[in-house]
Amino acid sequence: MGEFDIYLKPTFFVDSDSEVIVQLADKLTENINHVRENAKSIFYWTRDEILYNPYETFTFEREDYKASHIIKQMKGWCVQKACVLAALARAIHIPSRFHFADIINHIVPEKLKKAMKTNLFVYHGYTELYIDGSWLKATPAFNISLCEKFNLKTVEFDGFNDGMLPEINLDGQKYIEYVKDRGIASDFPFDLLMKTIREYYKTLDWANY
Numbered sequence: 001m002g003e004f005d006i007y008l009k010p011t012f013f014v015d016s017d018s019e020v021i022v023q024l025a026d027k028l029t030e031n032i033n034h035v036r037e038n039a040k041s042i043f044y045w046t047r048d049e050i051l052y053n054p055y056e057t058f059t060f061e062r063e064d065y066k067a068s069h070i071i072k073q074m075k076g077w078c079v080q081k082a083c084v085l086a087a088l089a090r091a092i093h094i095p096s097r098f099h100f101a102d103i104i105n106h107i108v109p110e111k112l113k114k115a116m117k118t119n120l121f122v123y124h125g126y127t128e129l130y131i132d133g134s135w136l137k138a139t140p141a142f143n144i145s146l147c148e149k150f151n152l153k154t155v156e157f158d159g160f161n162d163g164m165l166p167e168i169n170l171d172g173q174k175y176i177e178y179v180k181d182r183g184i185a186s187d188f189p190f191d192l193l194m195k196t197i198r199e200y201y202k203t204l205d206w207a208n209y
Contacts, residue, residue: 007095013188016090020068025091036159042088047140078141079125095130100182137162
């Protein structure tokens with residue numbers, strides 16, 4: 001097995017060999033001949049077309065974290081969008097993996113803060129793409145329309161530098177604080193992530209929000 005085979009092979013969650021993923025990846029990179037431009041194309045599509053919506057997409061069901069399923073839904077929360085980007089990358093032979101961290105969102109919308117009863121997000125997830133000899137962080141979580149609504153800086157990704165959630169918003173207010181690195185994974189760690197969420201958010205009930 002080659003060094004990067006594990007980051008290129010399809011899995012249940014990163015189903016990069018599914019027809020949905022393959023066709024979309026081909027469409028997004030049609031007539032693009034450079035890996036960085038391909039990576040940018042799939043990043044921006046995932047960022048803006050899969051709408052960030054944890055209220056309707058957070059579940060404890062495995063199927064709901066499968067990239068092809070998320071694309072059919074056209075909405076998801078951070079880890080679901082990371083699954084989509086990882087799958088699209090592998091479909092065009094860009095090695096991909098997951099990175100997780102606990103973050104504090106200092107200006108989280110009150111609706112979400114009320115549901116979670118905290119502004120700490122455990123296992124915030126994003127994707128890493130291997131491009132020209134380097135692993136680059138790419139965070140497609142928040143779509144541009146959401147950022148405009150809440151006056152947030154969008155995450156940009158140029159294929160050369162990391163694309164991470166910003167520390168401040170457009171008004172200069174403290175925004176995202178990374179507080180704990182949870183490490184990397186070649187596949188989506190569903191069981192571990194759900195176990196951790198149950199431990200941290202014992203009263204979580206999206207049905208009332």
